[in-house]
Amino acid sequence: MSRRLTLLLASLVVLIGLLLAYLASKATPYEEVVEHGPAPEVAADPYLAARQFLIAQGRQVARTSGLERQPERRPSSQVLLMLGDRSEMTPTQTERLLDWVAEGGHLVFVAEQIWDETTERSGDLLLDALQLQQHETAADSTARDTATEQRDPQPRLTRLYLENEDAPAFLAFDTGFHLYDAGHRAHAWANSDDATHMLQLRHGQGLVTALTDAWIWQNAQIGQYDHAWLLWYLTQDRDVQLAYDTEQDSLPRLVMRHFPEALAALLIMVLLGAWHVGQRHGPLIETNDRSRRRLQEHLRASADFLYRRAGPNHLLETLQADVHRRIRSRHPGFDQLPLDQQYQRLAALCQLPTQYIEQALSRPAKALGAAEFTRQVTYLQRIRNSL
Known part of the structure; x- marks a missing residue:
């Protein structure tokens, strides 16, 4: 009996070995790249690549998340890039910022509001103070786009021409917006076929650069066309201060994203607790049935009433x-x-x-x-x- 068991186990081992050898001969090794997306710090900071690029160029880069921190003195050696929301900016802050520019600073900002012909103002304090207007461009027809593309392979790109340069710099600004210099103070600009997307003008001893948008410097676009070069060109020989807000998820949203099972369990516990507290404990108190009272009870009640009254x-x-x-x-x-x-x-x-x-x-x-x-x-x- 023991000998038969030994032979059976040996046969089983041989069969398993032959099966593994067959599978190994048929298996083909391969490599697979799993894309996990950007790192958390990249997803949380849309201008992280721009900051790293400036640091690699030898710039001193500081970042603030709001308007509470104004540029320090020494304006002639600083450039301020205001790339975030300015809807809460006050007239006092605007005046103080333009005074800093007039002393030699360089301000780069994004136009936020559209010019209103009725009120003759846009509501963007910087645009109105500098006599700049932002308008929406009309949508081009299909036939016009086709003809333009046949004439120019890159019709929607913005071109920036510099002195002593033969070829322009190409930039992918949003062509749905156009900047207009109502005060005729601009000395440099960058245009696409239908609109102007960058204006540069003197303000006192300093310089102001207005843009229709700044998405060209975000992580996914800064490596395209000449976007990184424009950032280098506007900040050369100066320390850089970046002002923009990073949208951070609220605590409830983070909890819902990472702990849905815990939230579901908590909700079930709350519902069960409410059901337990709300349920009846003990028998109901029976109400007295007035129809079962006898005449003697009514007489006694009447006598008690008369006795008291x-x-x-x-x-x-x-x-x-x-x-x-x-x-x-x-x-x-x-x-x-x-x-x-x-x-x-x-x-x-x-x-x-x-x-x-x-x-x-x-x-x-x-x-x-x-x-x-x-x-x-x-x-x-x-x-x-x-x-």
Whole structure:
């Protein structure tokens, strides 16, 4: 038995070895690249590549996330790139910034608002102060685009021409917007076929560069065309301060993204807790059914009400009147008898002393107590029952 088991196990091992050898001969090695997307720091900072590029060029780069930090002094050696939202910028901040430019600073900013012909202003404090206007360009027709593309292989790119340069720099600005120099102060500009996307003008001792958009310097676009070169050109020989906001996910959104199972479990616990607190504990209290009350209960309730409201003397007088009515109806001529004979006759009928009869039928001179009232009622009931 042991020998057969040994042979069976050996055969099984041989078969498994042959199967593995066959699979190994058919297997083909290959390489697969799994794309995990940008690193978290790249996704959180759209201008990270631009910052690293400037640092590689030997620039001193500082970054701020808002308008609370204005450029430091030494304006002639600094350039400020305002690439973020400026909707909260105040007139005082605008004036202080332009004063800094007038002392020799270089300001590069993105136009944010469209010129309003009705109010003759855009609401963008920097644009209005510098007499610059941003307009939306009209949509080109298909036929016009086709003809332009046949004439120029890159019709929608913006061209920047420099002195002593034969070829222009190509930039992929958004052609849906156009900058207009209403004050005629610009000395340099960059145009596409239908619009101007960069204007540069003097302001005091400094320089202002206005752009229709700054997406050309974001991580995915800075390596295209001459975008990196333009950033180098505008910041050359100066320290750079970048001002822009990075959109950060709120805590609830981060929790929903990374811990959905925990949130679902918490929601279920809250629902179960609310159900447990809201459920009934113990039997319901039965309500009294008014239709089951007897006549005796109603009479007793009425008597209690009269006792509290009218007093015991009123109830006693009512009972005495009822006794007198019964005497007159059942014993005619009883009222014609003297009081002494009346009391004696009633005492004989109900087997009570005469003084009890007189006390029960006489009107009380003062308010009776509970014990006296009960005794008087007992005597009267006994008299009435004996008639």
